[in-house]
Amino acid sequence: MGVGPSTKETSLHHFRDPLLDVISEDTDLDLLGVIIVGTPQDNASKERVGQRTAQLLEAMRADGCIISCDGWGNSHVDYANTIEEIGIRNIPVVGITFNGTQAKFVVSNKYMDTIVDMNKSEKGIETEVVGENTVNKTDARKAAAFLKLKMRNNTR
Amino acid sequence: MDSIELRRLVVRSYHVNEVKICEKFSFNNKVLCIDNSCIAPLLEDELIKKIDIRIIKPHEHDIEINTIMDIIPISVKALGKLGSGITHTITGAYVMLTGCDEDGRQMHEFGSSEGILKEKLRLNMAGTPSSQDIIIHVDVLLKGGEVYDRHLPLAAFRACDEIISHIRGVLRTQDARSADEVHEFYDRVRMGAKKVAIVKQVAGQGAMYDNWLFPDQPSGYNGGVSIIDIGNMPIVLSPNEYRDGTLRSMD
Numbered sequence: 001m002g003v004g005p006s007t008k009e010t011s012l013h014h015f016r017d018p019l020l021d022v023i024s025e026d027t028d029l030d031l032l033g034v035i036i037v038g039t040p041q042d043n044a045s046k047e048r049v050g051q052r053t054a055q056l057l058e059a060m061r062a063d064g065c066i067i068s069c070d071g072w073g074n075s076h077v078d079y080a081n082t083i084e085e086i087g088i089r090n091i092p093v094v095g096i097t098f099n100g101t102q103a104k105f106v107v108s109n110k111y112m113d114t115i116v117d118m119n120k121s122e123k124g125i126e127t128e129v130v131g132e133n134t135v136n137k138t139d140a141r142k143a144a145a146f147l148k149l150k151m152r153n154n155t156r
Numbered sequence: 157m158d159s160i161e162l163r164r165l166v167v168r169s170y171h172v173n174e175v176k177i178c179e180k181f182s183f184n185n186k187v188l189c190i191d192n193s194c195i196a197p198l199l200e201d202e203l204i205k206k207i208d209i210r211i212i213k214p215h216e217h218d219i220e221i222n223t224i225m226d227i228i229p230i231s232v233k234a235l236g237k238l239g240s241g242i243t244h245t246i247t248g249a250y251v252m253l254t255g256c257d258e259d260g261r262q263m264h265e266f267g268s269s270e271g272i273l274k275e276k277l278r279l280n281m282a283g284t285p286s287s288q289d290i291i292i293h294v295d296v297l298l299k300g301g302e303v304y305d306r307h308l309p310l311a312a313f314r315a316c317d318e319i320i321s322h323i324r325g326v327l328r329t330q331d332a333r334s335a336d337e338v339h340e341f342y343d344r345v346r347m348g349a350k351k352v353a354i355v356k357q358v359a360g361q362g363a364m365y366d367n368w369l370f371p372d373q374p375s376g377y378n379g380g381v382s383i384i385d386i387g388n389m390p391i392v393l394s395p396n397e398y399r400d401g402t403l404r405s406m407d
Contacts, residue, residue, distance in 0.1 A: 004267035010227040013283025030346035034398040038360025038388025053390040067355040131284035
């Protein structure tokens with residue numbers, strides 16, 4: 001299981017990504033950059049790319065981050081691991097991904113307490129309709145609001 | 157709050173009212189002409205058996221399609237590299253790539269979207285055309301009997317990018333004054349604001365579970381590298397590099 005048709009971000013989505021629009025226009029936030037990280041096959045590699053992502057954020061002196069994932073199932077193993085690595089470094093982190101009713105997290109940890117569910121389908125499932133369960137501006141604004149709250153409460 | 161501007165990206169959009177199949181690629185008075193003869197050289201690739209280009213008008217979505225491999229904006233650098241300078245992009249028409257092989261295997265990884273277009277595409281999302289947009293439908297038939305790995309869908313992505321490159325050729329030379337919209341985006345430092353990053357976890361395991369980075373042209377294929385081939389390791393893009401089509405979806 002990975003990326004289904006309804007959660008898949010097309011090249012057009014990347015070209016006009018609502019998450020980038022919302023975060024880059026928010027004058028309370030200084031957007032350092034966009035980190036792209038993949039989802040390797042074996043567990044050792046999954047852990048490695050998660051650790052590297054978190055270390056990169058620490059090196060950038062990030063006050064917080066939003067991590068989005070357009071897949072689920074197996075992709076959520078990578079996702080949970082990366083979020084944990086970021087959380088351990090005491091960097092506030094908010095997630096956006098697909099859960100609905102079908103894609104409950106296969107693994108989770110205490111840092112996954114603010115996740116925005118990008119499901120849009122009535123039944124909460126992978127509908128195989130392209131574009132249906134993808135991030136919109138409302139999802140992005142929710143994530144930004146969660147992150148601001150988390151950063152404010154972070155006493156680091 | 158004070159901000160320091162680092163780099164500027166200008167995106168000029170050119171609206172398309174009509175797309176036609178003609179004898180020559182051209183783009184004048186909001187009419188985009190596509191020359192079907194660009195397909196013939198693409199068939200020299202032994203993996204590609206057939207390519208059809210079909211123009212789908214708004215509200216004419218009651219048609220059967222193979223699985224949707226990607227929706228691709230048509231953009232080209234008029235000046236500079238990805239993330240700065242000037243980009244020309246087309247609005248009102250987007251490319252939809254679909255594909256299967258001669259054995260009827262759909263080009264997808266987990267769940268596929270073949271069927272009736274109007275039931276398989278949610279319009280008006282960030283990653284899909286609006287209900288008023290024209291769809292330039294590129295359907296690729298790939299060689300049957302092949303091992304289903306990356307080389308097969310990549311052949312379709314490559315061929316589709318070749319077709320788009322002809323459109324880029326006539327888009328690049330559009331007059332600045334005839335642009336319908338001009339947008340300016342800045343990579344900037346907002347002094348004193350909370351420093352945040354966006355992390356995008358993307359597919360990177362194999363056929364139709366792949367993403368491409370750093371193509372020569374926005375949302376392109378040529379010159380790019382697969383996230384699989386760079387070990388799925390995290391890569392930092394500036395906001396404008398990301399906005400300018402540095403990440404190309406292949407999943």
